Amino acid sequence: xxxxxxxxxxxxxxxxxxxxxxxxxxxxxxxxxxxxxxxxxxxxxxxxxxxxxxxxxxxxxxxxxxxxxxxxxxxxxxxxxxxxxxxxxxxxxxxxxxxxxx
Amino acid sequence: xxxxxxxxxxxxxxxxxxxxxxxxxxxxxxxxxxxxxxxxxxxxxxxxxxxxxxxxxxxxxxxxxxxxxxxxxxxxxxxxxxxxxxxxxxxxxxxxxxxxxxxxxxxxxxxxxxxxxxxxxxxxxxxxxxxxxxxxxxxxxxxxxxxxxxxxxxxxxxxxxxxxxxxxxxxxxxxxxxxxxxxxxxxxxxxxxxxxxxxxxxxxxxxxxxxxxxxxxxxxxxxxxxxxxxxxxxxxxxxxxxxxxxxxxxxxxxxxxxxxxxxxxxxxxxxxxxxxxxxxxxxxxxxxxxxxxxxxxxxxxxxxxxxxxxxxxxxxxxxxxxxxxxxxxxxxxxxxxxxxxxxxxxxxxxxxxxxxxxxxxxxxxxxxxxxxxxxxxxxxxxxxxxxxxxxxxxxxxxxxxxxxxxxxxxxxxxxxxx
Numbered sequence: 001x002x003x004x005x006x007x008x009x010x011x012x013x014x015x016x017x018x019x020x021x022x023x024x025x026x027x028x029x030x031x032x033x034x035x036x037x038x039x040x041x042x043x044x045x046x047x048x049x050x051x052x053x054x055x056x057x058x059x060x061x062x063x064x065x066x067x068x069x070x071x072x073x074x075x076x077x078x079x080x081x082x083x084x085x086x087x088x089x090x091x092x093x094x095x096x097x098x099x100x101x102x
Numbered sequence: 103x104x105x106x107x108x109x110x111x112x113x114x115x116x117x118x119x120x121x122x123x124x125x126x127x128x129x130x131x132x133x134x135x136x137x138x139x140x141x142x143x144x145x146x147x148x149x150x151x152x153x154x155x156x157x158x159x160x161x162x163x164x165x166x167x168x169x170x171x172x173x174x175x176x177x178x179x180x181x182x183x184x185x186x187x188x189x190x191x192x193x194x195x196x197x198x199x200x201x202x203x204x205x206x207x208x209x210x211x212x213x214x215x216x217x218x219x220x221x222x223x224x225x226x227x228x229x230x231x232x233x234x235x236x237x238x239x240x241x242x243x244x245x246x247x248x249x250x251x252x253x254x255x256x257x258x259x260x261x262x263x264x265x266x267x268x269x270x271x272x273x274x275x276x277x278x279x280x281x282x283x284x285x286x287x288x289x290x291x292x293x294x295x296x297x298x299x300x301x302x303x304x305x306x307x308x309x310x311x312x313x314x315x316x317x318x319x320x321x322x323x324x325x326x327x328x329x330x331x332x333x334x335x336x337x338x339x340x341x342x343x344x345x346x347x348x349x350x351x352x353x354x355x356x357x358x359x360x361x362x363x364x365x366x367x368x369x370x371x372x373x374x375x376x377x378x379x380x381x382x383x384x385x386x387x388x389x390x391x392x393x394x395x396x397x398x399x400x401x402x403x404x405x406x407x408x409x410x411x412x413x414x415x416x417x418x419x420x421x422x423x424x425x426x427x428x429x430x431x432x433x434x435x436x437x438x439x440x441x442x443x444x445x446x447x448x449x450x451x452x453x454x455x456x457x458x459x460x461x462x463x464x465x466x467x468x469x470x471x472x473x474x475x476x477x478x479x480x481x482x483x484x485x486x487x488x489x490x491x492x493x494x495x496x497x498x499x500x501x502x503x504x505x506x507x508x509x510x511x512x513x514x515x516x517x518x519x520x
Contacts, residue, residue: 001411015413019403019518022357036503043515044355044446044502048344049404073358073404100372 002076007083008063020056022046023068023084052079106210116331125291126298131305133325135163136159137485138323139311140346142166144286145177145463145470146338146479147293147304149485151209154300162302164294165325167309174341177408178471179329179363179397180384183220183243183281189235190496190508191449192243197493198476199245199280205475207271210293213284214390219375220281221258223249225270231277232311235347240278251302261372262425270381270422283376283387289474289502296500313349320350320457336461336485338477340408340439343451343464350457355502357517358467360405362414362455364437366429368392377425384421393435395423399470400442402518439440442467446500447501448520449508452481452494456469459486467520 002014016051028034028042051074058066066084104110104123114121137153142164153159166172174340183453184195193383204316206212224230231250237247250273256264264272292302305327311337322331347354369392376387386396398418401410405467415437423430445451445465450473452463463481465475483491490498501507513519 001413013413021516022404023517040503045353046344046355046357047353048357050342050345050358053404055404061264063315071402071403074405074406076405083431087189 002071002078004057004067004069005046006059006065007057007081008061012059012062016059016061017057017067020058020059020066023054037080038076050074052062056084071098103195107205121122125288125295126304127302131163131308131325131330132303134331135303136161136332137336137389138162138330138332139164139338139485140323140335141173141338141340142170142290142294142306143173143338144171144289144293144474145175145340145466145477145481146336147290147297148474149336149338149463149466149481150198150302150304150478151297151300152339152478152482153486154297156300156482159486160301164297164302164304165308165310165331166304166306166324167326168295169306170304171287174440174442174466174470175286175290175474177438178286179395180283180389180471180474181220181281181385181387181401182215182284182285183278183376184277184472185220185222185236185240185247185278187239187510188204188508189243192240192245193472194476194480194493194497197479198244198422198473199438200476201253201479202333202472203282203310205284205289207291209292209296211293211295213288215282215284217280218387219258220378220379221255221375221377223255224273226273226274230274233274237276240256246278246280250275259375259377260375261375263427265336270379281376283389286471289471293478302499307512308465310346310349310509313346313460315350315457315459318483320460324386329411334459334485336462336463338441338463338481340464340470343443343462343493346456347462350455350460352455352460354462354499355449355515356443358406359400359402359403359442359444359518360407360410360439360503361400361442361468362410362418362437362439363395363397364415365389365395365420365435366432369394369432369436373426379421379425380395382417382421382424382427384418386425394429394432400444400518401439404442405439406440407439428462439453444517446517447507447509447514448511450477450497451499451506452477453484453490453498454488455499460495460511483486
């Protein structure tokens with residue numbers, strides 16, 4: 001069982017969360033402006049890293065927030081967990097919350 | 103190499119079974135081969151066998167980083183079926199089914215293929231209607247399919263609770279009578295022995311660490327046992343396809359996920375078919391040793407660990423007990439996990455890649471074992487001719503770029519949902 005420390009709710013088991021896929025796979029900001037190849041890259045192709053992996057999880061049975069999780073996919077160890085935000089300053093804040101929870 | 107037969111069994115029996123020879127050689131890698139297949143599981147070994155048998159190409163090597171069949175070939179739940187809806191999948195898997203039906207004789211190796219039927223359970227009229235659609239599509243493709251009502255199901259699987267009082271009452275089912283199960287290790291060993299007899303070098307404990315190439319195509323592979331030159335490389339390493347393809351700078355529409363399986367303690371014969379419970383996700387059959395072999399969904403997150411979480415084991419066993427209340431007294435003997443190549447449309451990839459001389463066989467999601475013979479057959483053709491066989495033309499890597507994806511479930515480009 002993976003233990004994810006939600007910045008909002010604290011350490012919770014994985015069954016409270018749903019998986020949202022590769023968090024490093026950014027949707028083109030203006031899909032109508034990119035060519036087919038770039039769109040297919042986004043839609044289908046993955047780096048599929050073996051090691052630390054950035055991914056999205058939603059705490060559906062908790063605060064319902066979307067979280068940006070960095071997890072080692074070989075050991076299943078969660079390295080970091082932030083509330084998903086477009087604003088990098090918010091990321092720093094939520095990192096403090098993780099520390100506070102510990 | 104001697105042929106296995108009743109007379110050879112009696113002859114060796116008379117001499118105390120001390121005369122059996124190893125089933126394949128352990129050669130040192132040569133400096134160069136006509137083709138190198140990476141991955142000594144069922145698919146890689148079957149590819150080598152059919153390259154030698156159908157195409158007369160014998161100067162080939164199968165490179166395996168561990169031992170033969172030590173990956174997903176030895177970790178699956180051994181189910182064989184061809185009950186697919188879409189033409190691109192149905193014809194391919196049905197070709198495999200026909201190969202399965204003669205495989206033990208062809209390989210002179212008992213793969214214990216048992217056509218005990220594969221039954222998909224339906225729990226509502228709507229689900230049964232979609233099964234009827236799939237069954238009709240299968241029949242149009244020449245594949246056997248039968249729709250069962252609840253009474254038929256009760257007769258076919260007497261051990262199962264088909265009463266109206268269960269949590270998910272059974273409405274009926276889709277049965278493929280020719281489906282069944284086989285002995286997974288024997289498939290790898292049988293193909294290995296027959297490929298070896300035809301001169302294929304099977305090299306174990308040989309990990310590929312790099313792919314050397316120039317602008318014209320591949321030149322060879324770097325391995326833990328030295329450099330091996332070749333103009334053709336076939337990757338059959340499902341679970342790690344992304345890592346091997348990345349050695350040639352190819353990105354794939356694949357995520358690696360862990361799928362768990364488990365067996366109960368062995369009991370006397372009680373279940374003589376394969377039952378799948380798709381509504382909640384369980385598939386179960388009974389092995390010849392008596393263990394109930396079962397599995398369910400992937401854990402649902404990227405993973406390269408060959409183990410998963412207890413939540414999935416609980417889910418699978420809960421489903422089992424819902425269908426077969428008497429199994430609640432059984433204990434789980436062991437559980438394990440294997441790493442799946444999950445593609446973004448849920449169908450496999452067999453064919454060419456953007457790099458000349460580099461060929462890919464992967465993206466098997468949950469379904470690789472049953473495809474082993476067909477996969478080897480068409481991948482051998484692809485390697486030998488440089489072009490896909492008619493049966494794997496639709497399983498190409500470029501279908502993701504052309505939009506001709508094969509999404510059986512209609513789940514969309516979310517690998518963990520297939």
